[in-house]
Amino acid sequence: xxxxxxxxxxxxxxxxxxxxxxxxxxxxxxxxxxxxxxxxxxxxxxxxxxxxxxxxxxxxxxxxxxxxxxxxxxxxxxxxxxxxxxxxxxxxxxxxxxxxxxxxxxxxxxxxxxxxxxxxxxxxxxxxxxxxxxxxxxxxxxxxxxxxxxxxxxxxxxxxxxxxxxxxxxxxxxxxxxxxxxxxxxxxxxxxxxxxxxxxxxxxxxxxxxxxxxxxxxxxxxxxxxxxxxxxxxxxxxxxxxxxxxxxxxxxxxxxxxxxxxxxxxxxxxxxxxxxxxxxxxxxxxxxxxxxxxxxxxxxxxxxxxxxxxxxxxxxxxxxxxxxxxxxxxxxxxxxxxxxxxxxxxxxxxxxxxxxxxxxxxxxxxxxxxxxxxxxxxxxxxxxxxxxxx
Numbered sequence: 001x002x003x004x005x006x007x008x009x010x011x012x013x014x015x016x017x018x019x020x021x022x023x024x025x026x027x028x029x030x031x032x033x034x035x036x037x038x039x040x041x042x043x044x045x046x047x048x049x050x051x052x053x054x055x056x057x058x059x060x061x062x063x064x065x066x067x068x069x070x071x072x073x074x075x076x077x078x079x080x081x082x083x084x085x086x087x088x089x090x091x092x093x094x095x096x097x098x099x100x101x102x103x104x105x106x107x108x109x110x111x112x113x114x115x116x117x118x119x120x121x122x123x124x125x126x127x128x129x130x131x132x133x134x135x136x137x138x139x140x141x142x143x144x145x146x147x148x149x150x151x152x153x154x155x156x157x158x159x160x161x162x163x164x165x166x167x168x169x170x171x172x173x174x175x176x177x178x179x180x181x182x183x184x185x186x187x188x189x190x191x192x193x194x195x196x197x198x199x200x201x202x203x204x205x206x207x208x209x210x211x212x213x214x215x216x217x218x219x220x221x222x223x224x225x226x227x228x229x230x231x232x233x234x235x236x237x238x239x240x241x242x243x244x245x246x247x248x249x250x251x252x253x254x255x256x257x258x259x260x261x262x263x264x265x266x267x268x269x270x271x272x273x274x275x276x277x278x279x280x281x282x283x284x285x286x287x288x289x290x291x292x293x294x295x296x297x298x299x300x301x302x303x304x305x306x307x308x309x310x311x312x313x314x315x316x317x318x319x320x321x322x323x324x325x326x327x328x329x330x331x332x333x334x335x336x337x338x339x340x341x342x343x344x345x346x347x348x349x350x351x352x353x354x355x356x357x358x359x360x361x362x363x364x365x366x367x368x369x370x371x372x373x374x375x376x377x378x379x380x381x382x383x384x385x386x387x388x389x390x
Contacts, residue, residue, distance in 0.1 A: 104206025157195030
């Protein structure tokens with residue numbers, strides 16, 4: 001194929017590709033769609049992020065405190081509002097009293113009730129509510145009251161209503177109706193109720209204000225846009241600098257890791273489980289236990305002799321051999337033990353055909369000094385020969 005043919009072939013291929021592209025483009029129907037990717041990582045890690053943005057849009061200064069002690073040390077009470085949103089299980093009695101003192105100095109304190117009152121213990125696990133003489137009770141424990149027949153039926157009995165002066169309609173909030181706030185000290189000057197329970201109490205405390213809510217879920221990211229939830233946050237904190245406190249001092253590291261890195265902890269748990277599964281498997285065929293080694297009789301005897309020698313010394317072994325020789329001599333010659341020593345040795349010499357000197361050396365009383373290896377071996381050999389001859 002020459003250069004001219006290759007050129008025509010290339011032009012034909014380009015024309016075919018252009019025709020296919022024109023055909024496909026004519027069949028395409030462009031559309032624009034929105035894909036919901038869910039909340040951003042910042043919103044997932046901060047459930048009150050929307051509340052912060054809302055207050056900033058209303059020209060209210062908002063910040064977050066990293067700890068209660070630092071906030072109370074650095075923040076004056078007048079002109080400031082503190083909203084307690086996180087858990088207060090670690091809040092001590094001294095810290096609770098310090099918070100109330102800060103509010104009494106002119107601050108505005110917004111508190112979310114977090115524990116029910118216990119009649120048995122006469123207290124709750126929320127020290128701040130106990131100091132304020134406010135109790136959170138289950139709504140089911142309240143007695144049902146009959147509404148007067150002449151009153152119109154409430155179209156939204158589950159919603160909490162807040163009535164303000166010079167306002168024709170109340171503000172509506174979707175509090176959790178399972179809880180009810182009770183003002184034991186009768187100090188509240190403002191409140192908001194649903195059909196059967198009270199969910200908001202506001203009372204003066206010194207030169208400041210304390211507002212107690214039965215639950216704080218209405219200000220979370222997914223619910224702050226419902227009803228008048230956002231307006232309530234603005235109404236309680238207007239004309240002040242707002243600080244949102246989500247956690248107290250000294251929060252445990254495992255809880256922080258679980259809050260900010262749940263996926264990493266889950267991956268770590270799966271990895272540990274896989275490692276345990278991998279190392280727990282048996283590799284290769286099963287091997288039977290080896291049979292315990294068996295020793296010969298001579299080894300047992302040698303071990304017994306070495307044990308006795310270490311515990312009682314050489315004298316005990318020789319004494320036993322000499323006693324065995326005398327016992328056999330008495331069996332062969334009755335009255336052997338009553339003979340003089342020289343006659344005993346002569347009799348033993350006649351029985352064993354050993355010289356009297358060897359007999360005397362083997363049967364002589366043992367000295368207190370320790371025998372060396374060679375004398376001990378010779379004496380044992382003479383005694384064994386003598387015993388075997390009898």
